[in-house]
Amino acid sequence: MLCPWCDQEMKEGFLQSSRGVIFSEEVKEGFVLALREGDVKLTKHLWSTPRAPAWHCAGCRRVVVEYEDG
Numbered sequence: 128m129l130c131p132w133c134d135q136e137m138k139e140g141f142l143q144s145s146r147g148v149i150f151s152e153e154v155k156e157g158f159v160l161a162l163r164e165g166d167v168k169l170t171k172h173l174w175s176t177p178r179a180p181a182w183h184c185a186g187c188r189r190v191v192v193e194y195e196d197g
C-alpha cells in the first residue's frame with residue numbers, strides 16, 4: 128500500500144495493544160473507556176491480543192488501520 132500522504136510504500140503489520148483501541152472525536156478521561164455513539168472500535172480480539180491489520184509509513188510517522196464492524 129502506498130502512503131496516501133507521501134506516496135512511499137508502507138510496511139504491512141498490525142496495530143496491537145494489551146487493551147482494545149478505539150477512535151473517538153474527543154479525548155476521553157478515565158481508566159476504562161466507555162463507548163459512545165460515533166466511537167469506532169479499531170481492534171478486535173477473539174482469544175488473542177487486541178489487533179487490527181495496519182500499514183505504517185516511517186517517513187511521515189502515520190499508520191492506516193483496517194477495522195471490522197462490531
Ligand SMILES: [Zn+2]
Nearest residue numbers: 130133184187
Ligand atoms: Zn508517508
